Amino acid sequence: MDVAIVGIGIHPFGRTPARTGLQQGAYAARLALQDAGVEWRDMQFAFGGSASAGSADALVNELGLTGIPFINVANGCATGGSSLISAYNAIKSGQYDVGMVAGFDKHDRGAFNADPKELGIGQWYGEVGMMMTTQFFAMKIQKYMHDHAISHDTLAKVSEKAFINGSKNPNAWRTKPISVHEIINSTMVNNPLTKFMFCSPAEGGVALILCRADQAKRYTDVPIYLKGATMKSRRFGSFEVFAPSQALQQVDGPTVDASKAAFEMADVGPKDMDIMQLQDTEVGAEIMHMAENGFCEDGEQESLIQQGATHIRGSMPINTDGGCLANGEPIGASGLRQVYENVLQLRGQAGGHQVPDNPKLAYTHVYGAPGISAVTILQR
Amino acid sequence: MSNQIPIAEGLFSWPAAKPALLASRCKRCGIAAFPVASSCMACSWQDVEIEELPTRGTLWTWTVQQFMPKSPYKSDETQETFIPYGVGYLELPGGVRVEGRLTENDPQKLQIGMEMEVVFEPYRIESNGDEVISFFFRPV
Ligand SMILES: [Zn+2]
Numbered sequence: 001m002d003v004a005i006v007g008i009g010i011h012p013f014g015r016t017p018a019r020t021g022l023q024q025g026a027y028a029a030r031l032a033l034q035d036a037g038v039e040w041r042d043m044q045f046a047f048g049g050s051a052s053a054g055s056a057d058a059l060v061n062e063l064g065l066t067g068i069p070f071i072n073v074a075n076g077c078a079t080g081g082s083s084l085i086s087a088y089n090a091i092k093s094g095q096y097d098v099g100m101v102a103g104f105d106k107h108d109r110g111a112f113n114a115d116p117k118e119l120g121i122g123q124w125y126g127e128v129g130m131m132m133t134t135q136f137f138a139m140k141i142q143k144y145m146h147d148h149a150i151s152h153d154t155l156a157k158v159s160e161k162a163f164i165n166g167s168k169n170p171n172a173w174r175t176k177p178i179s180v181h182e183i184i185n186s187t188m189v190n191n192p193l194t195k196f197m198f199c200s201p202a203e204g205g206v207a208l209i210l211c212r213a214d215q216a217k218r219y220t221d222v223p224i225y226l227k228g229a230t231m232k233s234r235r236f237g238s239f240e241v242f243a244p245s246q247a248l249q250q251v252d253g254p255t256v257d258a259s260k261a262a263f264e265m266a267d268v269g270p271k272d273m274d275i276m277q278l279q280d281t282e283v284g285a286e287i288m289h290m291a292e293n294g295f296c297e298d299g300e301q302e303s304l305i306q307q308g309a310t311h312i313r314g315s316m317p318i319n320t321d322g323g324c325l326a327n328g329e330p331i332g333a334s335g336l337r338q339v340y341e342n343v344l345q346l347r348g349q350a351g352g353h354q355v356p357d358n359p360k361l362a363y364t365h366v367y368g369a370p371g372i373s374a375v376t377i378l379q380r
Numbered sequence: 381m382s383n384q385i386p387i388a389e390g391l392f393s394w395p396a397a398k399p400a401l402l403a404s405r406c407k408r409c410g411i412a413a414f415p416v417a418s419s420c421m422a423c424s425w426q427d428v429e430i431e432e433l434p435t436r437g438t439l440w441t442w443t444v445q446q447f448m449p450k451s452p453y454k455s456d457e458t459q460e461t462f463i464p465y466g467v468g469y470l471e472l473p474g475g476v477r478v479e480g481r482l483t484e485n486d487p488q489k490l491q492i493g494m495e496m497e498v499v500f501e502p503y504r505i506e507s508n509g510d511e512v513i514s515f516f517f518r519p520v
Binding site for chain 2: 146
């Protein structure tokens with residue numbers, strides 16, 4: 001039994017002072033229901049998550065009290081992916097026919113404020129100023145640039161592309177293109193990364209309706225099939241965020257593991273993908289994730305990005321909706337935004353940011369603390 | 381003369397004539413970890429022994445923190461007096477790569493592969509006058 005996505009809804013990302021995170025989640029949920037031509041009372045189950053905007057299952061207060069089993073998922077940046085895996089298994093097992101996955105969030109401005117104790121790290125680590133995700137990303141790309149000859153100009157080109165794509169996406173937060181010159185010369189945050197090379201915490205909501213594939217045509221003419229959905233945590237020896245020390249012998253990170261497992265599950269390979277949404281909390285992440293997910297060799301990004309391969313009309317379109325860089329990162333909704341964008345693309349409904357030539361296979365990837373990754377593969 | 385206290389107990393030998401960072405090493409697989417842990421992250425074994433890490437190594441990667449972090453950051457600084465600081469991983473031969481603050485914050489003077497040593501210096505003064513000692517990596 002395959003699993004299909006038959007309804008999608010999104011609340012615009014960015015800042016919406018008039019709505020709580022929960023209300024943004026409910027807004028997205030109603031659009032998803034409408035898209036599938038169903039009502040909330042038709043939903044047999046729901047999985048959802050939010051990191052800082054309250055309990056996802058409080059959505060029942062907004063949408064109606066139907067007795068639905070609504071399970072909260074809390075897995076950091078992989079919350080959306082983990083919800084999707086749960087929904088996939090709930091349908092695949094035969095327990096349910098149709099249900100919802102939802103994610104929303106609303107974060108304060110500025111860098112995320114992590115608490116060392118929550119991750120089992122001593123308070124001293126935060127006191128001396130190392131409890132910063134931005135430092136990890138900077139140190140990882142610093143090492144990668146040194147080992148694989150990636151230039152500063154290429155870093156900036158990733159942001160430039162994100163803002164161009166954002167300008168074509170009505171639901172994006174950052175919709176104004178910014179030049180490479182301005183990106184490189186914006187305030188330095190963590191060398192080598194400048195202000196316009198990072199995404200910011202933001203707000204937004206996404207919901208999806210999933211059902212048994214054999215019933216999908218009841219809801220939509222263009223079902224999109226969830227062919228792969230995987231989530232992995234780090235193995236010993238991988239270089240991860242919030243690590244007071246790391247092993248001398250390095251092994252592949254959770255992204256590589258989740259990616260391989262997803263390709264195996266879907267029985268396809270990196271070359272088959274027509275569109276990719278890769279975690280781009282900053283530009284270095286997008287560059288390194290291209291290789292970690294198997295889309296190129298280490299170092300090839302320099303020429304690929306300089307040639308424009310990752311643009312919407314390039315040979316390997318990446319983050320076609322502007323990614324985290326142009327949408328910001330509401331943690332509970334961010335991974336599902338990627339899936340929303342891929343469904344839109346595979347349906348051919350992405351408008352100004354539509355990838356040409358009827359894409360058939362699409363890929364999403366998230367990465368987050370303390371070393372987790374989730375991947376999905378969708379097929380038209 | 382102010383009282384000197386370590387930023388955390390068990391992080392490094394203190395007081396000591398020649399202080400060093402402390403690691404735990406697994407008696408089954410031989411993997412070292414910093415800070416000391418009661419079990420091995422590589423193989424889950426609970427029989428570990430504590431050892432002093434080498435005090436010299438090479439810089440594996442680095443960055444400079446250009447803005448003042450929010451809490452739990454705790455120094456003597458204010459937004460006005462904040463000085464950007466370097467952070468990096470120092471590869472200690474035979475041990476682990478340890479993350480720490482660098483005494484150098486000039487990107488022009490930092491290079492992957494450069495030799496550095498572990499030093500123990502005052503980090504902040506507590507309200508009771510105690511001097512809090514932490515570890516730093518200094519170019520040699
Ligand atoms: Zn062990």
